[in-house]
Amino acid sequence: ELGGFVEEIDNVKSEYVKCFEFDPKLMPFTWIVVRIDGCHFHKFSETHEFVKPNDERALKLMNFCAMAVLGEFQPDVVFAYGVSDEYSFIFKQSTNLYQRKASKIVSAIVSFFTSVYVMKWRDFFREKELKHPPSFDGRAVCYPSREILCDYLSWRQVDCHINNQYNSCFWKLVSLGKSKKEAQNSLKGAQLQKRLEELEIDYNSLPVMFRQGSSVFWNKEGKFLKHQENEESCESHRNVIVEHCDIIGPRFRLEHPGILDGK
Amino acid sequence: ELGGFVEEIDNVKSEYVKCFEFDPKLMPFTWIVVRIDGCHFHKFSETHEFVKPNDERALKLMNFCAMAVLGEFQPDVVFAYGVSDEYSFIFKQSTNLYQRKASKIVSAIVSFFTSVYVMKWRDFFREKELKHPPSFDGRAVCYPSREILCDYLSWRQVDCHINNQYNSCFWKLVSLGKSKKEAQNSLKGAQLQKRLEELEIDYNSLPVMFRQGSSVFWNKEGKFLKHQENEESCESHRNVIVEHCDIIGPRFRLEHPGILDGK
Amino acid sequence: ELGGFVEEIDNVKSEYVKCFEFDPKLMPFTWIVVRIDGCHFHKFSETHEFVKPNDERALKLMNFCAMAVLGEFQPDVVFAYGVSDEYSFIFKQSTNLYQRKASKIVSAIVSFFTSVYVMKWRDFFREKELKHPPSFDGRAVCYPSREILCDYLSWRQVDCHINNQYNSCFWKLVSLGKSKKEAQNSLKGAQLQKRLEELEIDYNSLPVMFRQGSSVFWNKEGKFLKHQENEESCESHRNVIVEHCDIIGPRFRLEHPGILDGK
Amino acid sequence: ELGGFVEEIDNVKSEYVKCFEFDPKLMPFTWIVVRIDGCHFHKFSETHEFVKPNDERALKLMNFCAMAVLGEFQPDVVFAYGVSDEYSFIFKQSTNLYQRKASKIVSAIVSFFTSVYVMKWRDFFREKELKHPPSFDGRAVCYPSREILCDYLSWRQVDCHINNQYNSCFWKLVSLGKSKKEAQNSLKGAQLQKRLEELEIDYNSLPVMFRQGSSVFWNKEGKFLKHQENEESCESHRNVIVEHCDIIGPRFRLEHPGILDGK
Structure with a gap:
């Protein structure tokens, strides 16, 4: 029986199918944003009894995953902004990660994020077991200038505010x-x-994390870090920090030159 | 301070950034294949001491995840073929999942697969803890005809054979x-x-799973199923089966009409 | 002054701009259709006093241009169907013209068609000078199967009928x-x-060309050709013919096997 | 017989083929460049006995066509640069011509250019008849910033210099x-x-047109225009001028603010 299989194999001429593969590259010198969103998180948050309207544990788990993404995909991912079950990852303008192939970038980010989410679930939801697999979808968008990128971030933070x-x-x-x-x-x-x-x-008086979302970036200024609980074990993103601040006004860029101003 | 933030928000005109979003749709009436591959699995398999050249536990975990994908994405995903750290998912020709948007399809599949992989790890690697997060990347490819789709599957099975x-x-x-x-x-x-x-x-005499990879599909014929260990708890994919068979020759399609012949 | 220019040139590092060029390839093994449409032909037909609702001279000029396209782009373009100021060109399924690059294919067809239209204008509109430059736009569409391609042609012929x-x-x-x-x-x-x-x-009793549009293809059967007026001088497309026939029903494909049935 | 045709038509359900049409839009807020190139111009220039290495008549005809493009596609096309049988057309950054659909933009430009080329041939080659139809292909490229756009233009002018x-x-x-x-x-x-x-x-001592190519733009400064021969009749592009100048150095942009600096 296997003899037949082995003979068949010699006759297979199927390499040509490779010519159908096609992963378009994102335009060079533009700012790439990968935004991921929870799939069916309405149901997921009910099953796992998230506190409403904001579950601090769930948000902190999201933040932890985002920090891990900055650690894993350094130096390409330079900033992340998250709210609710969504997170946006900003790549530096000059990144050449995976030759800027869209599917590869989106799928690798979304998969790594998901993986950390499941692995670290019990660190944030101590009393709760995962009842079904959480998952996220993602997309990549390119912005041709820093100004438009900043407008993108403003758009997400305005959304956070209004939704909250x-x-x-x-x-x-x-x-x-x-x-x-x-x-x-x-x-x-x-x-x-x-x-x-x-x-x-x-x-x-609501926690600022609920009102302004979470901004994740490298602490390049070397200032003292109060490590968040659950974070200390993770070497790779030791200097990644989360802040809950206004990213619409000019102050953030002024205080953190080099994040969205570098190449 | 927040007053400033709230005033800012009223002045933000940033909805226009939505016009940069662009998720191309995969050509209608073609067969979509999403192939996922382990990221850095060379290192991952070393860290977790996979048996070489084939680790039965790792392959069975991959198969379990693929079965879960068929359960979650029914009736859109009709067949899957896996070998080593890669898996190919075949969508029925007429699928309109996510309006056939490429990024959404690829990211949702890869994220769900990853999620199950981490959740079920301990069921397959009882003695081993996950030391770092496993992840996968993915891509979607369209094939315009069933013949070319079958050539794609042959290509993967030939690859399995030669690599093995x-x-x-x-x-x-x-x-x-x-x-x-x-x-x-x-x-x-x-x-x-x-x-x-x-x-x-x-x-x-090597296990046929090593030599021919794993084919995953719905058991529509209603024949009695010996459920694999670890599988019984999963309602959603109760009738999904794994076989290790020749998918290059005509026999598979003859014995399972309706899988790759339906619309 | 030029000295400055020449020195500058040695310092220019601009080859990198090539990396922005991106001409996606049309999916292999699909049927490519390039459809061109007159730009502003409402105004053009008024300025040049086309007979309404159908101007025989204008239609015959369109047909001549289409025949020239089949001559110039042989053996890649195998069929064309035209009505009013639009024409659809069907490429054989296996074509590799310009490596199937979309922009290159569309622009070359539309430019050649336009060129012939202007060159031959006076052969069809003897008494009338061109008052402003006629132009066409174009697009490429791929169809994964012959059945869908035939539905495309039916769609155009139904449109012809209803509009007429x-x-x-x-x-x-x-x-x-x-x-x-x-x-x-x-x-x-x-x-x-x-x-x-x-x-x-x-x-x-209206001319069948008005009611059914024009089909252009190679006369492979070798039957005697009554050359249309104006056609005899053009060596390259001597065996290309125009017919005005029903292309919706099965008869056309039965009578002309090898046009839409070949590879 | 026609009865059959008419009955068929009522049964045709072919509108669905429209869902295969897909004309991707060029990224908003980027600079669009459409570059066209002569097809088979090596042969075309031989057949029509172009003077080598530069035929002044042919270059002036190219320039005339480019001027007509600026007239026809105003205010969207703001600059053009040509050398030999190629021409690059720069769109203003904010253009929304044809909703920025790539195929439509490229094909409309290339067709209009071709049309003028054939119509005006005899004005530039008085003694010579067109022996076969000249045609051009084209492509669209987007550049995310003015600096990269200027590098593109430098690249073409360097090419002009070296080739010449x-x-x-x-x-x-x-x-x-x-x-x-x-x-x-x-x-x-x-x-x-x-x-x-x-x-x-x-x-x-060679003509500067040969050494530096031709730049075409609107004469917004209102300075006196020496109209080129052949140009006077064309109302639509009366204020479009051709200059042969260094566009690599900063001087051009300094002397003509508003061309490449406007939105």
């Missing part, structure tokens, strides 16, 4: 006895600022 | 005291069939 | 004194078959 | 009785500057 205001109102309404449907209807087209006040939510 | 012959010789030489360098040189351009004989390797 | 019915009614109404606006409104959502009868247009 | 030095030597050798083969061999790897001297070619 909305979710704070929504879950407060639910906690007050409204059904999800009722809460949704009551917020349709609402002035969120006003509703926060009416619902007596002291928005500014 | 080579690796069997290589590791036998190493076990006989040669250095890796010497073993490599000694096999340069060699007639593998002949070397197997000289090295007294009874190739045909 | 509409235009016959429209211009009849205009000739009866309606303004273009009134004619348009009167035909909105109309049953064209019925309106043709009401307007006493003997549709079936 | 080479061709000047080559044709001098031929005029001295060498065969083309001998001339070619004698110039392999040669220091062109030195060979020009040895061959007593007074390179600097």
Whole structure:
């Protein structure tokens, strides 16, 4: 029986199928952003009983994974910004990682992130077992200039802010006895600022991580690092830090020259 | 301070950055193949002391993950073929998963596969902890006809066969005291069939999984399934089976009409 | 002054800009169709007083150009179908013209077609000078199977039929004194078959070229050719013929095996 | 017979073929360059007895066509640079012509250029009839910054310079009785500057158009224009001018702010 198989093999002329492979390269000298998003995280967060509207453990696990990505893909990935179940990874403009092949870059980032997420789950959710496999999808986008890249980051942080205001109102309404449907209807087209006040939510006292998302980058300035819990064991990203700060205004770039200004 | 942030937000006009997003769709009515490969698995297999040339536990873990992919992405993924640290997933011709967007398809598959790999690691490597995160990269390729798709699968199975012959010789030489360098040189351009004989390797008695790789598909015929160990708990892919068979010759398609012949 | 220029040149390091060039290749083993369309032909046909709804001279000039394309790009272009100011060129499935680079194929076809159109204008419009330069745009589309390719051709011929019915009614109404606006409104959502009868247009007696468009292909059967006027001088496409026939039904493929059935 | 055709048409369901059409858009906010090249111009220039190494009539015809392109595609095309049988057209960074669809942009430019080339041929080659249709191919390339765009232009002008030095030597050798083969061999790897001297070619006295190519742009400064012969009749590009100048150094951009510095 195997004899037949072996003979067949000598007659196979199938190398030609390689000519169908085609992984387009991302435009040189542009800023590559890989953004990943949780797949079916609505269901995943319910199954694993995430605290609403923000689960600190889940966000810190996301941050840990992002820090690991900066460690693994150094010096190519220079900055990351995360909120909820999404994370954006910024590559330095001159990167030539995988010859800038789109599929390879996106899949390697998303796979590594996922791998760390599962491996480190129990460090952040001590009492909870993973009930089904969490996964993420990803995409690469190129931006031709630093200004547009910064507008991209602003867009994500504005989204964080608006979603967080909305979710704070929504879950407060639910906690007050409204059904999800009722809460949704009551917020349709609402002035969120006003509703926060009416619902007596002291928005500014919420943790800044919830309000401004998380920015991850290399601590090049050498300043003293308070290592986060769970982080100390990971050699490769020892100098990667997480901050929760305004990345829309000019201050961030002024205080951290070399992150988004370098090549 | 936050006041400034909130005011800024009202002035941000950054939605325009969305126009840079661009995820090309894979050609309709073609057969999509997503092939994933282990990243740095040479090192990963050394760190985790994989048996050489084939580690049964590692291969079975790969197979388990592939089965889970068929379960998760049903009815879109209809067949998978795996060897070593690579796996190819075949989508049915008419799939419209994620509107056939390339990045989304590749990243979702590779992330889910990775997630299962880490979650189930300990079921297959009972005595071994994961020392660093395993990851995979992926790519999508389209084939315009069933014939070319079958040639693709033949190409992978021929590769399995040749690599396995080579690796069997290589590791036998190493076990006989040669250095890796010497073993490599000694096999340069060699007639593998002949070397197997000289090295007294009874190739045909090696497990068929090593020689022919693993084919994963739905057991539509309803025949009785001996569930593999580790598999029983997974509801979603209860009827997905692994076989180690010749997929180059016509027999496989004849015995399993509807897998690669359906739409 | 030039000295400066020459010195500068020695210092220019600009070859790197080549890495931005990127001409994706059309998928191998698919059927390539290049469809060209007149740019601003509404205005062009008015300026040059085309007979409405169909100008025989203009159509014959289009056909001549298409024949020249088959002559110039033999054996790659095997069939063409034209109607109004558009023409579709079908490449044989196995073509490797310009390594299947999309821009190169489209631009070369559209430029050659345009060139012949201008050169031969006076042969078809004897009394009329070209008042401004006619031009065409083009695109390439790939079809993975012969069946879909034939559906593409059907789509174009159905379009020809419907547009011609509409235009016959429209211009009849205009000739009866309606303004273009009134004619348009009167035909909105109309049953064209019925309106043709009401307007006493003997549709079936219109020239078949108007009703079924023009099909251009190589006369491989060696049957006697009545050369069209204006055609005799062109050596390169001596055996290319134009027919006005039904290409939707099976008859065309049955009568001309080897055109759309070959590789 | 037609009855059958008409009945068929009602049954045709072929609109779905539209889903195969796919014209990728060029990245927003980048500089688009469309470069066109003569197809088979080696043969074309021989058939039409172009003067070697530079035919002034042919170059001026190319320039006229480029000027017409700027007139036709205003305000999108802002600059063009030509040498020999190639021309590069620069679009302003913010152009949204044809929604930046690559095939449409390339094919429309190349077709219009070709059309003018044929129409105006006799104005430049008074004694010569066109013997076969001239045609061009084209491609679009995007550059993410003005600096890289300027490097692109430098690259083309350096090419012009080197090719012109080479061709000047080559044709001098031929005029001295060498065969083309001998001339070619004698110039392999040669220091062109030195060979020009040895061959007593007074390179600097050659027309500047031969040495520096042709730059085409809008005369926004309103300075007095000496209209070139053949140009006066063309209303649409009355204020488009051709200059033969150094575009590598900073002077051009300094003297013409707003061409490559505007949006």
